[in-house]
Amino acid sequence: MPELRQDPATREWVVIATERAKRPDEFARSEKKEEVPEYDPGCPFCPGNESMTPPEIWARRGGGGEPDGPGWTIRVVPNKFAALTPDAELNREEEHGFFRRMNGFGSHEVVVESPRHNVNFCSQPDAKAEEIVLAFRERYLALEKDKRYRLVTIFRNRGREAGTSLEHPHSQILATPIVPQHIRQRLEEATRYYDNHGRCVFCDMIEREREEADRVVMDEDGFLVFAPFGARVPFEIYIMPHDHHATFGEIPEPEARQFARVLRRILSRLNRSVNDPPYNLVVRTAPFSDRGEDFYHWHVKIVPRLTTAAGFELGTGVYINVAVPEETAAFLRSVRP
Amino acid sequence: MPELRQDPATREWVVIATERAKRPDEFARSEKKEEVPEYDPGCPFCPGNESMTPPEIWARRGGGGEPDGPGWTIRVVPNKFAALTPDAELNREEEHGFFRRMNGFGSHEVVVESPRHNVNFCSQPDAKAEEIVLAFRERYLALEKDKRYRLVTIFRNRGREAGTSLEHPHSQILATPIVPQHIRQRLEEATRYYDNHGRCVFCDMIEREREEADRVVMDEDGFLVFAPFGARVPFEIYIMPHDHHATFGEIPEPEARQFARVLRRILSRLNRSVNDPPYNLVVRTAPFSDRGEDFYHWHVKIVPRLTTAAGFELGTGVYINVAVPEETAAFLRSVRP
Numbered sequence: 316m317p318e319l320r321q322d323p324a325t326r327e328w329v330v331i332a333t334e335r336a337k338r339p340d341e342f343a344r345s346e347k348k349e350e351v352p353e354y355d356p357g358c359p360f361c362p363g364n365e366s367m368t369p370p371e372i373w374a375r376r377g378g379g380g381e382p383d384g385p386g387w388t389i390r391v392v393p394n395k396f397a398a399l400t401p402d403a404e405l406n407r408e409e410e411h412g413f414f415r416r417m418n419g420f421g422s423h424e425v426v427v428e429s430p431r432h433n434v435n436f437c438s439q440p441d442a443k444a445e446e447i448v449l450a451f452r453e454r455y456l457a458l459e460k461d462k463r464y465r466l467v468t469i470f471r472n473r474g475r476e477a478g479t480s481l482e483h484p485h486s487q488i489l490a491t492p493i494v495p496q497h498i499r500q501r502l503e504e505a506t507r508y509y510d511n512h513g514r515c516v517f518c519d520m521i522e523r524e525r526e527e528a529d530r531v532v533m534d535e536d537g538f539l540v541f542a543p544f545g546a547r548v549p550f551e552i553y554i555m556p557h558d559h560h561a562t563f564g565e566i567p568e569p570e571a572r573q574f575a576r577v578l579r580r581i582l583s584r585l586n587r588s589v590n591d592p593p594y595n596l597v598v599r600t601a602p603f604s605d606r607g608e609d610f611y612h613w614h615v616k617i618v619p620r621l622t623t624a625a626g627f628e629l630g631t632g633v634y635i636n637v638a639v640p641e642e643t644a645a646f647l648r649s650v651r652p
Numbered sequence: 653m654p655e656l657r658q659d660p661a662t663r664e665w666v667v668i669a670t671e672r673a674k675r676p677d678e679f680a681r682s683e684k685k686e687e688v689p690e691y692d693p694g695c696p697f698c699p700g701n702e703s704m705t706p707p708e709i710w711a712r713r714g715g716g717g718e719p720d721g722p723g724w725t726i727r728v729v730p731n732k733f734a735a736l737t738p739d740a741e742l743n744r745e746e747e748h749g750f751f752r753r754m755n756g757f758g759s760h761e762v763v764v765e766s767p768r769h770n771v772n773f774c775s776q777p778d779a780k781a782e783e784i785v786l787a788f789r790e791r792y793l794a795l796e797k798d799k800r801y802r803l804v805t806i807f808r809n810r811g812r813e814a815g816t817s818l819e820h821p822h823s824q825i826l827a828t829p830i831v832p833q834h835i836r837q838r839l840e841e842a843t844r845y846y847d848n849h850g851r852c853v854f855c856d857m858i859e860r861e862r863e864e865a866d867r868v869v870m871d872e873d874g875f876l877v878f879a880p881f882g883a884r885v886p887f888e889i890y891i892m893p894h895d896h897h898a899t900f901g902e903i904p905e906p907e908a909r910q911f912a913r914v915l916r917r918i919l920s921r922l923n924r925s926v927n928d929p930p931y932n933l934v935v936r937t938a939p940f941s942d943r944g945e946d947f948y949h950w951h952v953k954i955v956p957r958l959t960t961a962a963g964f965e966l967g968t969g970v971y972i973n974v975a976v977p978e979e980t981a982a983f984l985r986s987v988r989p
């Protein structure tokens with residue numbers, strides 16, 4: 316019998332399609348991967364090709380070296396094909412009071428995570444994961460100082476099916492002058508929950524998930540990692556900090572380092588259990604203006620791309636999930652990171 | 653310079669990524685298609701295989717014949733791997749007042765559009781398109797009588813990249829006991845617009861799009877077909893009836909026939925311009941209880957799957973569209989249906 320579940324934070328329903336559900340191990344990808352070289356002379360993110368990107372915004376060069384030359388271990392550059400650009404003027408136009416448009420003002424940065432072209436996030440040492448997450452934090456805090464921005468979205472796409480065009484390991488950071496409707500709706504739901512219960516819905520979610528335990532994958536270093544009750548797609552995973560902070564920018568450096576280690580471990584479990592699945596990873600945070608607020612709680616969502624959303628999902632926002640979250644969690648617990 | 657545009661009906665922003673935009677003709681798919689046979693002995697939707705589906709709900713047999721035997725020209729059956737089933741009891745459970753779940757109660761029907769395995773919607777005669785749309789209408793009206801349902805969603809997936817598992821031409825009809833959050837938010841936005849302006853936002857959209865004209869593809873037989881101002885993906889298309897009806901069930905039969913013919917023609921233009929793209933088609937309608945309401949306006953959305961949404965889209969709901977709607981519309985106007 317299929318089951319309808321409601322996500323307690325978004326109030327969106329999901330169908331857990333037991334009739335056509337697969338066992339978690341059936342999602343494993345069998346394709347052999349092409350060998351990817353450690354260095355690709357044509358890749359704009361490989362060392363020596365620094366001039367193929369716009370001038371760098373930030374980098375770490377432990378052993379010295381000039382900006383926009385080799386020697387870096389991590390490098391942040393503006394996206395050459397930016398979706399939004401800080402060169403645009405921040406304006407707002409209306410046609411007949413109906414169609415509203417703005418210049419594409421914003422910031423779109425790429426974090427080139429490593430000089431090595433073929434490395435996987437989860438197969439690197441903890442120190443590397445920490446370097447990446449600390450770069451996220453550093454850039455978040457720098458962008459927060461610019462009063463024209465409202466929200467920063469940090470995300471990472473792995474694999475062609477997840478929309479990556481460049482193989483070289485990288486993440487992206489977008490700062491927008493708007494808070495999208497999609498985010499506003501989530502903030503409103505969280506506010507409503509707070510009004511009704513006097514508590515943060517995500518703090519409550521952590522408590523309930525720990526109590527029920529069967530969807531928990533890892534609970535260590537201050538972070539709860541779980542397959543959410545209302546998971547929309549197979550192997551969807553949340554990483555939620557026990558400590559309540561509304562925005563990503565509020566986490567202290569030690570917590571950022573812990574997050575990095577937890578992230579590396581869960582990505583490693585995912586990698587081993589489903590054989591390097593394509594995925595999108597998103598840091599969900601409240602806008603800058605909600606810094607310190609009680610009703611929202613930053614967290615990370617990992618969305619593997621193992622199935623294809625079709626007309627029903629597009630038309631109703633209700634996802635049909637062919638994996639049972641409790642089974643997914645048990646499977647992920649069973650593999651060693 | 654990229655441009656941010658706001659959809660007047662949903663208030664969601666979209667990025668028109670001019671920096672990386674492609675010309676409309678660059679989206680054409682070059683792959684040669686495999687030859688698909690007219691009849692597939694293993695296909696559950698091919699004539700003679702009627703016993704491979706659950707017993708039929710409705711069919712047309714112009715030349716006679718028994719239910720669940722051959723002779724039909726169109727046939728509606730329950731989905732064998734239903735996401736929702738009418739056999740479930742309509743219940744509602746809560747765990748600790750936090751996690752809410754229901755049995756997967758609902759109805760999930762498949763419209764097998766033709767006995768021919770390899771036919772494309774748009775390459776058939778108008779009479780066939782009318783037969784299909786009249787079946788949608790018939791089933792919608794039948795499901796509306798069941799007081800346990802709130803909303804009917806009619807959709808069609810074409811092509812593997814759009815989530816189809818079966819090649820045989822078919823559509824799906826889902827009736828749900830809930831109105832999903834995604835739909836409620838759209839109804840609320842439409843209500844707000846109505847409160848502010850005393851007019852339906854979609855009636856106004858039709859008026860504005862006709863005035864500006866550069867996004868209009870077809871305007872005939874009572875329907876406006878256009879690339880919306882805030883299109884989220886390349887070649888996204890709206891089909892909007894000039895006549896205001898909140899729900900799909902309100903359209904009279906002659907209007908349903910006109911809609912069928914317009915649908916066939918725009919799908920044909922799409923087919924010729926992008927070489928049979930994968931797409932999802934969704935009939936957007938208000939729930940049954942909004943029958944006759946002034947603030948909503950049923951319409952159809954065609955969403956080709958030519959690009960892949962990635963982390964930014966998933967995280968913010970803001971799509972980065974690499975096609976400019978005005979250029980898409982001009983291109984679609986230039987091909988003959």
